[in-house]
Amino acid sequence: MPASALPTCAPPPPQTSYDVIVIGGGVVGACAAWRLASRSASVLLLEQHDTLHRKGSSHGESRIVRPTYPEEHYTRMMKTSYELWGQAQTEAGTSVFRRTGGLDMGPRGSKDMDAIISSAKAVGVDVDVYHDAKALARRCPGVVLPNEYVAVVNGDAGYVHATKAVAMFHTLAGSKGAVIRDRCRVERVAPVAAPTSGVEVVYSFVDSEAAGPLTNVVRARCVCVCAGAWSGEMLRDVDEGGLLETARWAKAGRNTERVDKLASLPLPLTPIHTSVTYWQLRDNTPRELYSSGSLPVFICYDTKYSNERTPQCYGIYGFPCSEVDMPGCVKACLHSGPPITPAGGMSLNSHLNARRDPIAHEPSVRQVQPFLRSVMPGLNADAPVHSEGCIYTMTPDHDFIVDTLLEERANAASPPSTLVAVAAGFSGHGFKLAPYVGERLADLCMGGDAAAKAREELNVLRMDRFAKARL
Numbered sequence: 132m133p134a135s136a137l138p139t140c141a142p143p144p145p146q147t148s149y150d151v152i153v154i155g156g157g158v159v160g161a162c163a164a165w166r167l168a169s170r171s172a173s174v175l176l177l178e179q180h181d182t183l184h185r186k187g188s189s190h191g192e193s194r195i196v197r198p199t200y201p202e203e204h205y206t207r208m209m210k211t212s213y214e215l216w217g218q219a220q221t222e223a224g225t226s227v228f229r230r231t232g233g234l235d236m237g238p239r240g241s242k243d244m245d246a247i248i249s250s251a252k253a254v255g256v257d258v259d260v261y262h263d264a265k266a267l268a269r270r271c272p273g274v275v276l277p278n279e280y281v282a283v284v285n286g287d288a289g290y291v292h293a294t295k296a297v298a299m300f301h302t303l304a305g306s307k308g309a310v311i312r313d314r315c316r317v318e319r320v321a322p323v324a325a326p327t328s329g330v331e332v333v334y335s336f337v338d339s340e341a342a343g344p345l346t347n348v349v350r351a352r353c354v355c356v357c358a359g360a361w362s363g364e365m366l367r368d369v370d371e372g373g374l375l376e377t378a379r380w381a382k383a384g385r386n387t388e389r390v391d392k393l394a395s396l397p398l399p400l401t402p403i404h405t406s407v408t409y410w411q412l413r414d415n416t417p418r419e420l421y422s423s424g425s426l427p428v429f430i431c432y433d434t435k436y437s438n439e440r441t442p443q444c445y446g447i448y449g450f451p452c453s454e455v456d457m458p459g460c461v462k463a464c465l466h467s468g469p470p471i472t473p474a475g476g477m478s479l480n481s482h483l484n485a486r487r488d489p490i491a492h493e494p495s496v497r498q499v500q501p502f503l504r505s506v507m508p509g510l511n512a513d514a515p516v517h518s519e520g521c522i523y524t525m526t527p528d529h530d531f532i533v534d535t536l537l538e539e540r541a542n543a544a545s546p547p548s549t550l551v552a553v554a555a556g557f558s559g560h561g562f563k564l565a566p567y568v569g570e571r572l573a574d575l576c577m578g579g580d581a582a583a584k585a586r587e588e589l590n591v592l593r594m595d596r597f598a599k600a601r602l
């Protein structure tokens with residue numbers, strides 16, 4: 132069949148009304164769809180690119196999964212996330228997680244290292260603390276702990292294969308009845324005109340652009356925005372290039388909560404360009420030193436490894452040589468990078484399509500080299516053998532945003548029901564917690580006691596912490 136005869140758009144889904152519409156098919160949206168569909172909600176997931184595309188934040192070979200965190204709330208959330216990672220793999224009959232143990236290191240007495248040790252203690256995570264290089268070398272012979280560092284080792288950390296995990300969650304969601312549509316871009320999110328409650332979503336079929344936009348309108352009780360780096364521009368008023376008709380929302384509001392939350396917009400989300408870099412072993416380095424038997428996944432919390440324009444995000448992280456990544460190479464990367472700043476008025480999609488960012492950001496690569504030379508001298512730090520780009524979506528405090536943006540009450544005495552929920556700003560550490568976030572989004576969307584409990588638990592991730600900070 133000649134290319135011109137191929138269909139130019141996905142067939143419209145027969146159903147036009149759902150319980151929940153999830154916007155974005157990265158790991159967070161996929162987990163939300165899975166958890167919602169598991170509770171028998173009718174779910175439509177809309178993804179603007181191919182389901183397993185490489186333009187967002189969830190693609191690639193590996194992501195660290197670890198119970199240790201400087202922030203106690205994430206250490207607690209990881210308990211639920213670990214259970215759900217296990218449940219997902221059992222339900223899917225596949226394995227995406229590899230346990231390697233985890234090594235956190237950084238300056239002794241630093242805020243992060245002290246907090247990791249105290250969070251682990253408070254939540255009951257088993258860790259071994261190492262104060263000197265010789266003791267750590269018996270556990271991790273390829274690592275030279277700098278004199279001024281302390282190290283924390285735990286046995287439960289490891290990594291997941293990222294793209295495979297996203298595919299797993301999509302498959303699980305689909306198997307529970309969720310409708311998944313890729314190459315469908317959401318263009319508008321608006322309230323359904325009173326007296327009917329709910330949300331209306333307008334989306335276009337990306338493939339039909341050449342022939343002129345073809346759109347579809349669907350309705351739901353509730354919408355989950357899981358749009359990664361695109362969340363910032365999505366959650367703005369239409370007049371500012373966003374998708375929300377905030378004036379209509381404000382007018383439709385029957386309670387002040389809704390209007391208060393709108394005042395938190397635009398959310399302070401900054402996409403940044405990060406570089407993933409792979410390093411080869413030196414010719415005479417025994418491979419066992421850096422394979423998963425002796426090298427755990429690692430994070431170095433040292434503020435000297437950073438990008439001056441993104442100071443809230445610093446350090447080096449990495450993975451042992453493995454069979455899923457580049458064999459014979461260690462993946463070691465800077466946990467930072469420069470902000471992505473589309474030229475005036477340009478959308479993130481146009482900016483990314485114009486490929487303005489290099490595959491690897493040279494200054495980021497140069498930050499990894501001194502770390503490797505001092506801490507992992509068995510690696511050749513002259514130049515990475517492979518590099519690629521990815522996006523983090525930063526918040527000013529490096530904490531996620533998981534919240535309801537719009538809620539509605541039938542009357543003043545009734546509990547709020549969620550119209551729009553948001554999960555964004557994962558700041559380069561959201562993958563491991565995506566199952567937890569998906570579960571809580573399902574709580575928020577399904578209502579009842581679970582929603583009230585989720586609101587309480589998610590208090591620390593509320594979006595209006597930034598609105599308060601601005602006052």
Ligand SMILES: Cc1cc2nc3c(=O)[nH]c(=O)nc-3n(C[C@H](O)[C@H](O)[C@H](O)COP(=O)(O)OP(=O)(O)OC[C@H]3O[C@@H](n4cnc5c(N)ncnc54)[C@H](O)[C@@H]3O)c2cc1C
Nearest residue numbers: 155157158159179187188189195317359521557561562563
């Ligand atoms: C290099 C790198 C390493 C990382 N390492 C770790 C790690 O070791 N451990 C860890 O826990 N986390 C890690 N992270 C962070 C983690 O990968 C992210 O937090 C997570 O993938 C974010 O997922 P997401 O679903 O929010 O975003 P995304 O994966 O970007 O998904 C958002 C989706 O929304 C879609 N979308 C946007 N707008 C629209 C629209 N209008 N209509 C329809 N669809 C739309 C996008 O196309 C996209 O697919 C890392 C990230 C990177 C980049």
